[in-house]
Structures are given as structure tokens and as C-alpha cells.
Amino acid sequence: MSTLVSPGGVAATLPHEVAAATPMPDIMPPVKQRKGFLGFLWRNPTIAIGGFLVLLMVCVAIFAPFLWTKDPTALAPAMRTREPSAQWWFGTDMLGRDVYSRVIYGTRVSLTVGFSVAICASLIGLVIGLVSGFIRVADAVIMRIMDGMMSIPSILLAIALMALTRGSVGNVILAITIAEIPRVSRLVRGVVLSLREQPYVDAAVAAGTRTPMIIIRHILPNTLAPLTVQATYICASAMITEAILSFIGAGTPPIIPSWGNIMAEGRALWQVKPYIVFFPAVFLSITVLAVNLLGDGLRDALDPRMAKRL
Amino acid sequence: MALLEIDQLQVHFRTPDGINRAVDGVSFHVEAGETLAIVGESGCGKSVTAMSMLRLIPEPPGKIAGAIRLNGKNLLELSDREMRQIRGNDISMIFQEPMTSLNPVLTVGRQIGETLRLHQGMSKAQAEAKAVEMLTLVGIPEPGRRVREYPHQLSGGMRQRVMIAIALACNPKLLIADEPTTALDVTIQAQILELMRDLKHRVGAAIVLITHDLGVVAEVAERVVVMYAGKKVEEAAIGPLFRNPRHPYTQGLLGSMPKLGSSLHGDETRLAEIPGLVPSLKQKIPGCVFASRCPHATDLCRSVAPALELKAPNHVAACHYAPREGAMAA
Amino acid sequence: MSTPVLQVNDLKKHFPLRGGLLGGTTGYVYAVDGVSFDIAKGETLSLVGESGCGKSTVGKAVLRLFDITAGQVILDGERIDDMPSGTLRPMRRRMQVVFQDPFSSLNPRMRVRDILAEPIRNFGLAKDGAELEAKVAALMDKVRLPRDAVNRWPHEFSGGQRQRIGIARALAAEPDIIICDEAVSALDVSVKAQIVNLLQDLQKELGLAMLFISHDLAIVEHMTHRVAVMYLGKIVEVAPKRSLFAAPKHPYTEALLSAVPVPEPGAARERIILKGDVPSPINPPKGCRFHTRCPYAFDRCRTEEPPLRAVADALGEGHVAACHLHDLSPAENPLSGSKGAALLAAQ
Numbered sequence: 009m010s011t012l013v014s015p016g017g018v019a020a021t022l023p024h025e026v027a028a029a030t031p032m033p034d035i036m037p038p039v040k041q042r043k044g045f046l047g048f049l050w051r052n053p054t055i056a057i058g059g060f061l062v063l064l065m066v067c068v069a070i071f072a073p074f075l076w077t078k079d080p081t082a083l084a085p086a087m088r089t090r091e092p093s094a095q096w097w098f099g100t101d102m103l104g105r106d107v108y109s110r111v112i113y114g115t116r117v118s119l120t121v122g123f124s125v126a127i128c129a130s131l132i133g134l135v136i137g138l139v140s141g142f143i144r145v146a147d148a149v150i151m152r153i154m155d156g157m158m159s160i161p162s163i164l165l166a167i168a169l170m171a172l173t174r175g176s177v178g179n180v181i182l183a184i185t186i187a188e189i190p191r192v193s194r195l196v197r198g199v200v201l202s203l204r205e206q207p208y209v210d211a212a213v214a215a216g217t218r219t220p221m222i223i224i225r226h227i228l229p230n231t232l233a234p235l236t237v238q239a240t241y242i243c244a245s246a247m248i249t250e251a252i253l254s255f256i257g258a259g260t261p262p263i264i265p266s267w268g269n270i271m272a273e274g275r276a277l278w279q280v281k282p283y284i285v286f287f288p289a290v291f292l293s294i295t296v297l298a299v300n301l302l303g304d305g306l307r308d309a310l311d312p313r314m315a316k317r318l
Numbered sequence: 319m320a321l322l323e324i325d326q327l328q329v330h331f332r333t334p335d336g337i338n339r340a341v342d343g344v345s346f347h348v349e350a351g352e353t354l355a356i357v358g359e360s361g362c363g364k365s366v367t368a369m370s371m372l373r374l375i376p377e378p379p380g381k382i383a384g385a386i387r388l389n390g391k392n393l394l395e396l397s398d399r400e401m402r403q404i405r406g407n408d409i410s411m412i413f414q415e416p417m418t419s420l421n422p423v424l425t426v427g428r429q430i431g432e433t434l435r436l437h438q439g440m441s442k443a444q445a446e447a448k449a450v451e452m453l454t455l456v457g458i459p460e461p462g463r464r465v466r467e468y469p470h471q472l473s474g475g476m477r478q479r480v481m482i483a484i485a486l487a488c489n490p491k492l493l494i495a496d497e498p499t500t501a502l503d504v505t506i507q508a509q510i511l512e513l514m515r516d517l518k519h520r521v522g523a524a525i526v527l528i529t530h531d532l533g534v535v536a537e538v539a540e541r542v543v544v545m546y547a548g549k550k551v552e553e554a555a556i557g558p559l560f561r562n563p564r565h566p567y568t569q570g571l572l573g574s575m576p577k578l579g580s581s582l583h584g585d586e587t588r589l590a591e592i593p594g595l596v597p598s599l600k601q602k603i604p605g606c607v608f609a610s611r612c613p614h615a616t617d618l619c620r621s622v623a624p625a626l627e628l629k630a631p632n633h634v635a636a637c638h639y640a641p642r643e644g645a646m647a648a
Numbered sequence: 649m650s651t652p653v654l655q656v657n658d659l660k661k662h663f664p665l666r667g668g669l670l671g672g673t674t675g676y677v678y679a680v681d682g683v684s685f686d687i688a689k690g691e692t693l694s695l696v697g698e699s700g701c702g703k704s705t706v707g708k709a710v711l712r713l714f715d716i717t718a719g720q721v722i723l724d725g726e727r728i729d730d731m732p733s734g735t736l737r738p739m740r741r742r743m744q745v746v747f748q749d750p751f752s753s754l755n756p757r758m759r760v761r762d763i764l765a766e767p768i769r770n771f772g773l774a775k776d777g778a779e780l781e782a783k784v785a786a787l788m789d790k791v792r793l794p795r796d797a798v799n800r801w802p803h804e805f806s807g808g809q810r811q812r813i814g815i816a817r818a819l820a821a822e823p824d825i826i827i828c829d830e831a832v833s834a835l836d837v838s839v840k841a842q843i844v845n846l847l848q849d850l851q852k853e854l855g856l857a858m859l860f861i862s863h864d865l866a867i868v869e870h871m872t873h874r875v876a877v878m879y880l881g882k883i884v885e886v887a888p889k890r891s892l893f894a895a896p897k898h899p900y901t902e903a904l905l906s907a908v909p910v911p912e913p914g915a916a917r918e919r920i921i922l923k924g925d926v927p928s929p930i931n932p933p934k935g936c937r938f939h940t941r942c943p944y945a946f947d948r949c950r951t952e953e954p955p956l957r958a959v960a961d962a963l964g965e966g967h968v969a970a971c972h973l974h975d976l977s978p979a980e981n982p983l984s985g986s987k988g989a990a991l992l993a994a995q
Contacts, residue, residue, distance in 0.1 A: 026618065026638055027625040032343040035328050035383040051334050207747040208711050208755045211814070215767035215821055216740045225456050229757040290844075358838035473925040503698035504863065504923045508907035512921050530837065533909030556913040574841035576870035578908050579992035581890045589845055589870065592838035595806050 028069040052309045058301030065295050069115040077109035080265045089281050098287040101273055110290050117177060117254075117266035118247045119185045119297060124181045125246035126239040128289070129188040134235060135198020136189065138223060141204065154190040162187035166249055170258040180259050184246045195238050199231045233310040240303030244296045251292055319390055320347035321524050322371070324491055325386040329366050329375055336600035340366040342548040343384075348492065353525040355539035357532060357555075358572075361596055367526045368494050372409055372483070374399050388492070407437040410485040412478070414497040420477060421468040423569040426453070427465035430484050437488050455520070457513055473507035479513065486521055497529045498540040511537050532575060536560060544568050547607040548599055550626065554633040561587060564635035566612045567592070614639055651725050652686035652711065652850050653825050653857040654743070659683045659719035661702075665930065679705040682719070683946040684956075685904045687825065692858040694868040696904070697878035699881035700926055704860045706878075707829045710859065712736065713744055724824065741771045744818035748830035750810035751982040754802040760813055764788075767821040791846060810840035815846065825857040832867060837842040840949045844871060862961065865908050869893055874966070881929055883956060887967040889985035895986035897959045902983065907993040918990045927950050937974070944982055948972050962986065 042050045049056040085105030092099040098107035140147040153318025169183035209226050253259030262269050267288035274284030330342040341363040348354050369375050370382050386393045386538035413419040427566045430452055431445030456479040485493055499507040515538055527539055542559045544552040552565040563569045573590030594611040609619040626636045630643040662676040681701040687693045687896050709716045721729040728739055749751040764784045774780035788795045791812040818826050832840045862868050876886045885898040896902040906920045922941045927933055939949040954970045959968040975979045978984040
């Protein structure tokens with residue numbers, strides 16, 4: 009068409025003197041690029057803070073015996089209910105046990121329960137979610153069961169399950185896991201259903217990929233990001249549930265110090281000796297906050313759009 | 319004096335991996351009552367330019383420099399309060415996606431009336447009467463009934479008409495239309511373009527049309543600004559721009575569009591492609607922004623950025639090699 | 649005439665609408681309601697229409713991404729619509745797909761090499777690792793991407809490059825026919841031209857048949873041999889490209905052609921602006937589905953559905969349309985002449 013200047017028409021020689029544009033200055037200071045892992049932490053401060061605190065708590069749990077602790081179960085009736093001091097950092101309880109040592113050792117129970125429940129509930133929920141996302145008949149049945157379980161508050165469900173068994177850390181983990189499964193499987197099912205609609209899954213079907221490979225190669229890897237985020241929230245909620253169960257005496261047996269049962273024992277003296285309840289409560293709050301921060305940070309970093317789904 | 323003058327507008331965004339120079343030194347003006355189109359591909363800065371005219375750029379991470387003068391008043395120097403008076407009253411905007419830019423829980427009438435009551439202090443009854451009038455203006459049948467309906471009860475084309483009614487309610491001097499027909503089907507697009515052509519004569523507002531579709535530009539605009547990689551590369555009235563484009567990018571864009579009706583006279587040539595990709599705006603480009611994709615680029619283009627030059631009366635382009643009028647055997 | 653690569657007979661796809669307390673079926677979306685066409689070897693048939701006309705559903709039904717409600721899909725002489733999935737899997741190799749959205753059509757957690765290797769492995773097209781690697785490299789050459797890009801992830805590419813990867817994946821299975829579902833619609837103008845040229849080159853080079861689903865008439869005219877126009881789940885007109893653009897024989901096609909904006913300022917065109925919107929496919933109009941918007945509709949159109957049948961066309965054979973106007977005398981029929989040029993402003 010004649011509407012275009014033909015390529016040859018744009019002359020090979022300069023038709024006139026060169027007119028250079030005035031360069032535009034930058035209107036903001038240059039961005040310092042931060043690469044690698046440290047750059048990632050700099051851009052995601054919630055992950056950095058949450059991750060640091062969680063890591064700190066893990067270290068506390070692992071190295072509890074070396075953190076200037078005494079035997080957390082050693083009774084010292086003569087030293088009952090001492091105020092916090094240089095000798096008893098967090099004071100002693102009504103049986104003369106060192107609250108500092110008990111709180112530090114209590115970290116072990118909380119983290120064990122939190123992490124175990126997060127891992128178990130995620131794995132089981134993943135399987136259930138995948139099954140109901142792929143098999144229509146199973147979906148109707150499974151989701152009605154999950155609806156039923158979700159209609160009972162998870163704390164009540166956990167108390168009921170604990171009532172059936174002996175108090176032990178293992179049973180606490182089992183009870184809380186069962187109570188958390190419906191939430192995970194619903195999430196995974198939702199993610200699976202939306203992933204099945206993705207054009208790349210259709211393309212894989214058209215390319216002759218069998219259903220098991222579709223799940224392993226195309227569905228599963230793309231559910232891991234939202235699942236990881238959900239797992240952190242479950243971890244936080246499991247630690248609270250464990251503390252509640254122990255507080256009402258339906259959880260960790262009193263022989264093992266946990267934040268919940270330390271608080272339960274200090275409850276009677278709350279008015280006069282508030283520190284017995286105060287210190288485990290602070291530890292619980294900080295740990296739960298740290299895990300939630302980590303979860304929020306991961307959610308924002310992995311996929312901003314996912315914020316709507318959770 | 320022109321209605322709107324954009325002078326050396328820069329809009330930069332701070333991102334983790336560098337400054338994104340989305341708009342970098344763009345100047346143009348809009349006369350009262352005229353329709354100016356800003357065309358370019360995604361990432362050229364056309365939408366950012368539109369948003370900055372209403373000061374809708376979040377700061378931070380963004381930052382605006384230069385001047386945007388409406389009737390001689392620099393909008394960038396106004397307080398937020400004064401700016402709110404301008405938005406919807408002097409300048410209003412139509413967006414691409416008519417569903418998400420309407421509030422789903424308010425009736426159409428309320429949404430049209432809201433701006434009127436806010437800016438012109440109308441009573442509720444007055445506002446409703448005006449809303450019905452506006453719906454009639456934009457060609458919605460049974461406006462008396464539609465005014466009490468919610469956005470989800472309307473089809474896509476109807477919603478875009480409602481958006482136009484809202485935008486025109488306060489008799490703005492300037493209407494910014496950001497890809498107003500991109501989300502619509504071709505027959506609905508034809509309806510909306512027809513409406514825009516019709517309203518242009520009846521309402522008299524100047525229109526800044528942001529689009530990537532040169533076909534739409536040819537249908538409604540009078541003058542065109544072509545943007546590429548945050549810069550204005552060419553500006554002309556539509557006739558000269560389509561018939562005699564001076565910048566190689568504009569030539570490339572026109573050449574890469576298949577012509578409807580080509581099969582009728584058998585000129586089924588291969589489409590001209592513009593090779594390569596739009597450069598990253600996070601790096602400073604030393605020479606001409608289009609040099610990396612330009613078939614005529616020389617070392618000069620790669621090292622010295624060309625100034626916008628008058629190539630013919632009312633026709634500017636930023637290219638060292640585009641001939642000026644007279645120098646070219648036309 | 650040799651057997652067509654793909655033949656579709658009276659294809660129907662009705663999606664049930666679920667609602668109510670027990671999740672029962674309360675109605676149907678008549679997305680595709682009796683569509684027939686065939687595509688010969690090396691031929692491009694375009695399916696055009698506006699959103700909601702069912703063109704993408706036809707594409708997915710033909711690929712058997714879901715089961716169809718009624719009709720037949722015949723690939724190279726074999727019915728595939730009722731084939732059990734085990735027998736179907738090897739047949740899938742012959743028919744591949746390129747989708748619209750270059751972002752969601754590639755698995756973000758697979759490298760380019762694995763994306764391209766998947767169909768090659770599935771259909772056993774490479775004997776060993778070396779042959780697989782060679783095939784992947786050859787595919788990258790075909791779509792004009794650098795070979796070393798196979799180690800990268802999809803998010804490292806631009807939209808146009810990703811669409812090239814999508815095309816390479818479709819070619820990996822060495823198909824006879826490719827279904828392009830709005831394959832260039834999401835791309836910028838200059839990139840669109842690159843991909844259109846690539847598809848045309850590949851088609852010539854490999855002798856592929858193509859079902860080109862698009863709403864963009866200018867691209868369709870550039871790409872295709874024949875065009876089928878869909879409206880509300882039905883094909884209203886099929887014709888060789890030149891016949892369709894020169895002498896549209898259905899009022900909808902005519903309106904569609906006149907509605908496309910052309911980049912020629914001041915072009916004197918005949919404009920047909922349709923009234924209203926496309927009716928809902930849940931409750932399609934009785935009679936001719938287009939009568940609610942048709943500028944020429946008369947009483948018969950509102951009650952009797954016009955069948956798709958051959959119409960007279962000076963430009964050649966094979967022009968079919970579903971419109972009662974062709975029963976009128978040529979003097980009364982507004983569609984009897986060749987008014988394409990007036991609609992398109994093409995001189």
C-alpha cells in the first residue's frame with residue numbers, strides 16, 4: 009500500500025543536522041538492588057521477622073537444657089511462690105518449681121504439637137482434597153462429611169476426642185489434626201478445582217498425559233504454595249488449641265510442662281502471683297504471632313492474588 | 319490557550335529491581351472539544367499518562383514530575399481537596415472494564431446522581447431526574463426503569479453506556495476514555511463508538527482516547543499521539559498519520575495490522591513484523607528507544623536520542639532519519 | 649475429494665445449570681446447538697463469532713476435553729466422541745491445541761524442556777534421551793526461539809515468546825490438525841503479526857490443517873481458507889474466504905463485517921449498527937436466533953428456524969447460509985449482491 013513510507017524512503021544518509029533530545033533526569037533516587045536470599049528477606053520483612061522468631065523458638069526448644077535451666081519438674085517446697093529474681097528469673101510456682109525452666113521446656117511441647125499438626129493435617133488434607141477434586145462421586149460424600157465436622161467448633165471437637173483417650177502429647181496431636189483436616193481439604197479441593205480449569209491442564213490432556221501424571225506434574229506442584237501458607241496458620245492455631253486443652257486439663261499430662269498447664273497451675277494464684285501465668289502467656293503469644301507473621305509473609309511473597317482465597 | 323497541556327510529564331515507579339520509567343518526558347496538549355487518541359502497545363505508558371491526568375498514581379511507589387495544566391492551572395500543585403473538585407467535575411474517566419468500575423450494590427441512578435449531588439449540590443429528586451436524562455442521552459431504552467436497576471442486571475454494552483452517563487453527568491470539559499471498547503464484542507463496540515461520535519457533537523467535551531487499536535483511532539479521533547516505551551514518538555492529525563507516518567514504529571504498527579478486505583483485491587502479503595521485544599524501562603536507554611527493533615537503526619540512533627522535530631506542519635516525530643517536509647520527494 | 653482430517657456432525661453441548669436445595673438441574677446453557685463442519689488436510693477453517701457464541705466450546709468439544717451432549721466428532725475417519733479414553737489417547741496425538749492466554753497456558757512449575765518433552769514422551773515419539781533432546785531443539789528452531797532457552801522457566805519469557813512455546817508444544821506431538829483457540833488475541837499488535845506469520849509458515853511447511861477460532865475478522869481474513877460464522881450456538885454461514893468477505897449472505901455476517909473498525913480515517917463505509925445485545929444461550933429466541941437483532945427480520949423469522957443451505961454466489965461454490973431472505977426474489981433480498989467492498993471500505 010502506498011500509505012507507508014517505503015523502507016528505502018527513510019534515507020540512508022542524514023537529511024539534516026542531528027537534533028538530540030534533552031535527556032530526562034531521574035526523579036527519584038536510584039534503587040539499591042538487593043539480590044539473593046538477603047535481598048528476599050529485605051523485600052519481605054514479615055518473613056524475616058517471623059522466620060527469625062520461629063527459628064529462635066526452635067533453638068530454645070532444642071537447646072533447653074543448656075539455657076541455664078534447672079530440672080523443670082524438681083520440687084522445692086521450701087522455695088514456693090518466689091517472685092522473679094536473679095536466682096529464679098521468672099520466679100517459682102506453688103510447688104517451688106522454677107517457672108523459667110518450665111516455660112523454656114514448655115516450648116518443646118508447643119512446637120512439637122504445632123509442627124506435627126501442621127504437617128499431618130496438610131498431608132492428609134492434601135490427599136482428601138485431591139481425591140474430592142478429581143472424583144465427583146467421592147466429592148459429594150467427602151465434602152458433606154467435612155461440612156459436618158466444620159459445624160463443630162474445632163476446639164470442642166478436640167476436647168471431645170481427648171475425652172475418649174488418655175492425655176498424652178501424641179493424642180493431643182491426633183485430636184487437633186482431626187479437627188484441622190476439614191479446613192485443609194476444603195482449601196486443597198478449591199485449588200485443585202481451579203487448577204483443573206487452567207489451559208495448561210487442558211493442553212496436557214490433549215497431549216495424552218494420563219490422569220495420575222496430570223495430578224503429579226501439573227496439579228500437585230501448584231497446590232504446594234497455598235498449602236504451605238495454610239500450614240503455617242494451622243501450626244499457629246494448633247499451638248493455641250494445645251494450650252487451651254492443657255489449660256482445662258484435657259491435654260498434655262501435668263508431668264510434662266507445657267505453656268497451657270503452667271498457666272492452669274498458676275490460675276489460682278493469678279491475683280497475687282501473676283507472673284506464673286504471665287511468662288508462659290507471653291511466650292505463647294510471641295510464638296503464635298511469629299508463625300502468623302511468617303504465614304502472612306509467605307502468602308504475600310508466593311502469590312499476592314492468593315490473599316483473597318485464604 | 320489549550321484546554322489541557324501536558325508538559326514534560328514523567329511518571330516513575332520504584333520497584334525492587336530498579337526504577338520503572340513508565341512515562342519519561344511526554345508533552346502534548348488537548349484543545350477544547352477535540353478528540354485526541356494516545357496509541358501504543360501494552361507497557362508504552364499510555365494508561366499511566368491517563369491516570370496521572372487525574373492524579374490517580376499511588377505515591378509512593380510512584381512519583382510524578384512535569385506539569386499537567388488544565389486551563390493554565392497545574393494539577394500537580396493542587397491540594398488533594400482541590401483535586402477532588404476537579405475529578406468527576408472538570409475531568410472524568412471511563413475505564414475498560416465496565417463491570418468492575420461500577421459499584422454492584424448501588425442502583426444505576428444512585429451512581430449517576432452521586433457525582434451530581436457531590437459536585438453540583440443537587441437535591442435527590444433533581445439528581446434522579448438528571449440521571450434519567452443522562453441515560454436517555456447515552457441511548458439506554460426505558461431509562462425510567464433502568465435507573466432503578468443494579469449493574470448486574472445490565473449487559474456489558476449497557477454498563478459501558480452507564481459509565482459514559484456517569485462520566486458526562488457533570489458536563490466535564492475533558493473526558494478520558496481508557497480502552498473504552500476493548501472488553502466489548504465487535505458489534506457492541508460499534509454501538510459504543512457510534513455513541514461516542516454522536517456525543518462528541520452534542521456534549522462538546524474534549525476526549526482523550528487511550529487505545530491500542532488503530533482501527534478505533536481512525537473511527538473517532540482527530541489527532542493522535544503515538545507512544546513507545548514511555549516516550550512520545552510521533553504526533554499528527556489522523557489523516558497524515560495514517561497516510562504518511564514518519565516514525566518507523568508507527569510505520570511498523572500500521573504494517574503489522576492485517577487489512578480487512580485484503581482478500582477482495584488479492585493483495586495477501588505477509589504481515590510486516592516488528593522484530594524483537596519492547597525494551598525494559600528499568601534500564602536507561604542511551605539512544606532512540608526504538609533503535610533495538612528498528613529496521614533502519616544506525617550507530618547514531620543507538621547513541622543519540624532523537625528530539626521530537628517538526629517534520630511537516632503539525633506533524634512531529636522523534637526520528638533522526640525521518641525526512642522533513644521538502645527534503646522528501648513526496 | 650479425500651476424507652477430511654476432521655469432521656463434525658450436528659455437535660451439541662448443553663451445560664446443565666445446577667441450583668436449588670438438592671443441586672438438581674434447573675435448566676441448560678445451550679452453548680453449542682447443532683454445529684457441523686469439516687476441515688480438509690492442509691486447510692484452515694476459521695470459526696468466528698462474538699463472546700458467548702459457543703466457538704471455544706466447539707474447540708474444546710472437538711478436543712474431547714469434555715463429553716459432548718450429542719453429535720459426532722470424526723478424526724481421520726474414526727469417531728472419537730464416544731471412544732473410551734484408552735483408545736482415544738493415541739488418537740489425541742493427531743490433534744493439538746494452542747490457547748489464548750500465554751500466561752495460564754504454560755505450567756509455571758515446569759521448565760520449557762519438560763513442557764516440550766511431555767507430548768513426545770507420552771506418544772513415544774523418541775526412542776532415547778538423545779533423540780528427545782534433538783526433537784526439543786528442533787522444535788525451538790521451528791518456533792524461532794534460542795535453543796538454550798529450554799532450561800528456563802515460563803515466567804522468564806514475554807507473552808509472544810510464551811505463545812511460541814505453546815505452539816512448539818502443540819507441534820511436539822506431530823499433529824495433523826491444530827486448534828487455535830484465540831491464539832493471537834491476547835497479544836500486542838506487533839507481536840501478533842510475528843505469531844500470525846509463524847503460524848502461516850508452519851502450516852505451509854508441515855501441511856497442517858487448522859481450526860482457527862477467533863473474534864478478529866481482519867486476522868481471520870488474513871489466515872484462513874474458509875470461514876464459519878457462529879451466532880448463539882449455531883453456525884449461520886460458511887463460505888470460502890473471498891466469497892464471505894465479498895458477498896456475505898447472512899445479516900449477522902454483514903453486520904459483523906461493517907462493525908470492525910478499519911485503520912483508514914474517513915473511509916466511506918456502509919454502517920450497520922445492530923440493536924441490543926446477544927440474547928442468553930440459556931433461553932435462546934424461537935425461530936431464527938438472530939431475529940431479535942436482525943435489521944431485515946420478518947414474521948417467518950420469528951417462528952421458523954432457517955436451515956443451513958447452499959446459496960447462490962457469483963464468486964464460487966460452497967457458500968452456505970441459514971437465512972429466510974434467500975427464499976425471496978433477488979430483487980427483494982437485501983443480501984443478493986456483493987456488497988462486501990462497501991462494508992469494508994475496501995477499494
